Amino acid sequence: MARVSDARGTIESDARAARRKAMVKVEVPVINKTARAFRDAHFPGVDDATWNDWRWQVRNRLSTVEDFRRMLGVNALEAEAIAMQGLRLPVAVTPYYASLLTGLDCSEALRRCVIPAAAELDRSYGECGDPLAEDHDSPVPGIVHRYPDRVLFIATDICSTYCRYCTRSRLVGRKETRALRTRVWDQAIDYVRRTPQVRDVLVSGGDPFLLPDSALEYILSRLRAIPHVEMLRLGTKTPMVLPQRITPALVRMLKRYHPLFVSIHCTHPGELTPEAGQACARLADAGIPLGSQTVLLSGVNDNTETMLALMRGLLKNRVRPYYLYQCDQVEGTAHFRTPLSRGIEIMRGLRGFTSGYAIPHFVVDLPGGGGKTPVLPEYFQGRDGDELIFKNYEGREFRTLDPLPSADTDADRR
Numbered sequence: 001m002a003r004v005s006d007a008r009g010t011i012e013s014d015a016r017a018a019r020r021k022a023m024v025k026v027e028v029p030v031i032n033k034t035a036r037a038f039r040d041a042h043f044p045g046v047d048d049a050t051w052n053d054w055r056w057q058v059r060n061r062l063s064t065v066e067d068f069r070r071m072l073g074v075n076a077l078e079a080e081a082i083a084m085q086g087l088r089l090p091v092a093v094t095p096y097y098a099s100l101l102t103g104l105d106c107s108e109a110l111r112r113c114v115i116p117a118a119a120e121l122d123r124s125y126g127e128c129g130d131p132l133a134e135d136h137d138s139p140v141p142g143i144v145h146r147y148p149d150r151v152l153f154i155a156t157d158i159c160s161t162y163c164r165y166c167t168r169s170r171l172v173g174r175k176e177t178r179a180l181r182t183r184v185w186d187q188a189i190d191y192v193r194r195t196p197q198v199r200d201v202l203v204s205g206g207d208p209f210l211l212p213d214s215a216l217e218y219i220l221s222r223l224r225a226i227p228h229v230e231m232l233r234l235g236t237k238t239p240m241v242l243p244q245r246i247t248p249a250l251v252r253m254l255k256r257y258h259p260l261f262v263s264i265h266c267t268h269p270g271e272l273t274p275e276a277g278q279a280c281a282r283l284a285d286a287g288i289p290l291g292s293q294t295v296l297l298s299g300v301n302d303n304t305e306t307m308l309a310l311m312r313g314l315l316k317n318r319v320r321p322y323y324l325y326q327c328d329q330v331e332g333t334a335h336f337r338t339p340l341s342r343g344i345e346i347m348r349g350l351r352g353f354t355s356g357y358a359i360p361h362f363v364v365d366l367p368g369g370g371g372k373t374p375v376l377p378e379y380f381q382g383r384d385g386d387e388l389i390f391k392n393y394e395g396r397e398f399r400t401l402d403p404l405p406s407a408d409t410d411a412d413r414r
């Protein structure tokens with residue numbers, strides 16, 4: 001029998017080493033204390049395996065006034081807004097995410113993200129159903145082709161939990177049939193195949209992780225087989241709202257389609273639970289680079305302290321902060337929007353005060369299809385002769401040499 005020696009010089013058999021490795025790999029899904037208490041109070045008799053079954057989580061989402069009243073104690077205005085669901089955007093919250101809305105400091109912020117407010121039914125100046133004009137840039141159903149070398153592939157209309165500020169509220173939650181979906185996918189894949197400049201495909205929705213593994217693999221395998229497609233991306237909120245979906249079987253499948261990136265939509269440090277951490281770890285362990293996307297939301301994350309905690313927390317979970325978005329002008333979301341100056345102030349509070357890796361790009365996705373446009377605090381103050389003037393992260397002034405080209409130098413070049 002072959003024997004191996006570990007770093008401490010102890011000896012173990014190959015078979016024992018293999019058994020030990022296998023044991024390490026069979027991870028037990030975690031359930032945090034608050035979620036367990038919520039489950040026991042509202043879903044008595046549901047065992048760990050059932051609670052950790054993502055399909056059970058989807059089937060048992062909170063969606064009626066009665067569900068919310070019984071489990072979360074909504075007020076009269078919230079109840080009225082929930083009752084009007086469907087007018088703009090469906091209401092649904094996984095039991096797991098609902099468990100985060102009780103008894104925590106952050107619960108008010110998280111509630112605001114998923115429980116409708118009466119203000120949602122108002123339409124404010126400048127708002128519309130499709131503020132980014134995605135429909136205008138859609139050459140075939142299921143594709144948005146705005147930038148030169150990449151496309152958005154809308155794989156599904158379904159999400160497990162509906163964010164009240166969703167930019168695609170005009171599309172999501174419509175319950176399309178599998179046959180219709182497959183027809184749309186085939187057309188979209190065909191568009192990518194006959195458009196050679198497309199080297200990057202972002203598969204999003206809705207939430208693509210709401211599709212069964214086989215359906216998601218149908219899309220990924222066909223896209224991966226197109227020679228000019230160099231990379232695939234998935235845009236999802238699942239690790240934050242339904243971490244149970246990130247199963248070992250799913251990540252085994254995803255691993256077959258590298259280079260594959262996952263952009264995770266996160267809103268608040270309260271979402272970074274042990275369950276979310278485990279979901280991120282599974283994806284990261286499969287070699288999938290993880291990035292984050294966060295919408296700046298009034299009353300949720302619009303202060304430096306919360307944003308710093310979120311960005312640092314993401315890095316601890318191996319997610320690289322990627323984008324911080326100014327909230328789009330989608331109808332019914334005025335109560336979420338902050339002045340642009342708030343975002344700039346938050347960015348000023350991050351840069352220099354924490355690792356560069358924790359700094360996202362703050363962008364405005366310009367209405368009418370102008371695209372993502374970065375916004376930065378002003379550090380460059382101007383020029384004084386041969387010197388450039390900057391203010392650093394502490395607001396102190398510094399100068400650096402940047403000689404103006406002289407007439408001699410210009411002559412030499414000619």
Ligand code: SF4
Binds near residue numbers: 158159165166169237
């Ligand atoms: S997960 Fe994304 S697509 Fe779904 S409701 Fe939230 S923002 Fe919209």
